Amino acid sequence: MKIANGHEIIQLFESWSPKKLACMDNDPIGLAIGTLSKEVTKVLVTLDVNEQVADEAIAKECELIIAHHPPIFRKLAHLRTDTPAGKLYEKLIKNDIAVYAAHTNLDVAEGGVNDLLADALQLEDRQILEKTYQENLMKLAVFVPADHAENVRLAMARAGAGAIGNYEACSFSTRGQGRFRPLEGADPFIGDIGDMEQTDEEKIEVVFTQSIKNKVLKAMLNSHPYEEPAYDLYTLAVEANEMGLGRVGRLKESMTLERFAEHVKACLNVTKLRVVGDITKTISKVAVVGGDGNKYIHAAKRSGADVFVTGDIGFHIAQDAENIGLSIVDPGHHVEKVMIKGVAEKMEKLCSEAKLSVQFVQSEINTEPFIFI
Template sequence: MKVHGRSPGTFSLIAPLTLRGNAVVIADLISFLEEWIPPGSAMSRDNPGLQVGDPREELRGVLVALDVTPAVVEEAVSAGVNLILSHHPLIFTPLSRLDQTTPLGGMIAKLVRHHVAVYSAHTNLDASGQGVSMALARALEVDKPRFLAPPESRWLKKLAVFVPPDHAAAVREAMARAGAGVIGEYTHCSFNLEGTGTFQGGENASPAVGVKGNLEQVLEVRIEMILPAWKAGAVVRAMQAAHPYEEVAFDLYPLENSDVSYGFGAIGDLPMPVSLEDLVQRVKERLGCPAVGVMEGPSRNIARLAVCGGSGGELVEAAWKQGADAYLTGEMKYHTLLDYKDRITVLLAGHYPSEAVIVPEWAQRLRQWLDGRPVPVIETRVMTNPLTYQI
């Protein structure tokens, strides 16, 4: 993960499998993923989603990997799968040309020739409550990890709509089903206030209440529900479909709140405090990294641990302010380390080892969703870490 600002976590639910006949198509898997880790929760500079391929094709198998490299593409082709699910996007910046003599152009051409699609979930997976940093925290035995930093405020909106009382329940339910009214572990959250609405229908109007041409005063309920910004279109459409009025009066506006369902990094207490030496050994064993960079802080016993997969230098301030004895991430800028020297212990495990923990968890989640369907889910055997460690 690379943080520019902040980003989101989400519900631990398995969406129902939608089948076209007896086949599972790539679009089915994408629908499941986007309910769990919506692309709209990614950071603005990111490029999650379908990178290459036809979502209408039948799903023959999935290869789960951190990166898409020529070796990973060959692994997918050799295994006979037709979808690579990666954490890091294959295409991060817009392409101005597709030159097959370049590594990226060659990979895309090979993927297209062999009908292998690529779908990536990057900062939206980082921000999930079942994402990279939470998997990293669990691997290191952090008890009941919580988000270290909130997401950007741009992710939340509020919809306020004015409804006749006898239609209020139906409109609330339609909005909730479309994704509004979720606050943490609670759904169907709304505020309702009765008041008087006025309107006067024109010559071509067909009012559901009253008579056109008359200035009507009617009892209405103002319903307010919070919603993720990326679900605004779906929620508004659902509300309008359930609303009895010909012209619906509603307000949709952004909020400065942080969405508690999403966040970056993770922090929590270890079941028992451990020495720095024991924590380093645990990191090596659990993450499979032969070396760990350590900047020693004031505490030699680690009781509270904060983590962030990938490049998490921007969250060290949050870790320090929340009383973490140590902060583990993949990599951090030199001068950021200097700024926090003697304030907090920092462990650098490497970008790849700090994120690779998500691959088996991601694969297992897909197997659960497939629920016994004959679609193999394979964890890559290709080591895409560009670094080797010579000790």
């Protein structure tokens, strides 16, 4: 195991929750404070960054904080250390603690905030509530000497090419004859300068998502024996890798809205919540959005959900939900704290696989601003 630097840790994080998944305009994700160009032995994972969390990071000797809510949400007009925010930034900088924020990209990511909430609520047969991101598929067709085809095929598969649904390393090959004449200055793998050459070749075809194009091309070029490999690259009219905000799933057994509200309290560890709708209504299908879900009541209704679990519901939005026959359970914004345990465990696994020696510390600071009386 080797000591990691900040860049290595965040590179692993972004392999799971890349910035491209962010679905809010100008979402201030990424490195917010400090530098990643340093060794990191401990990372504090938190929902929010306030002065108490900064003190916790100092006490626990963490060099990096990964937070869900960005500590700098709007552009700064100035940086004054006589304001609460300025004092926080000063404390973090003076103690050489970097802060990295993953906001809506972590909401969308598979295994991110919304999946963690759906897991906690024990939802089955899950689907995306609102699609926010998708990639096109690409196809690579490369011509390889027959006795080297397997090496090239395996290299592309290791780079992620040929992943289709629940299958991996998918490819198609056809045999044929390759012809070429090496010119002066070439260093041919087969044949001689100036002579027309003919050899048995395989045409290997693989598909992959657009985001890994460079990785697949690099794998193919590095494993190919030819000095100048011949290949075709297409963008297909097939969309894949759909991702989005929120999740919709079914309960293992139906229950009344009143009982479901108690289920939410127990699963999400909240003492109080708000409910919209007839508490005797039967609940089977559930939509969930972490944080503020005011914009998604109609998406929840279209999904066929009986109830929508989300936070920060406004008065008039609650009335609109009532009018369209959608029940709501509002346990508050702070239930996104499920990301603390989820991110820490995911990153421990990724760093262990990469043989990086990093400890992920789960914040114990309660950043919920509301007190229920």
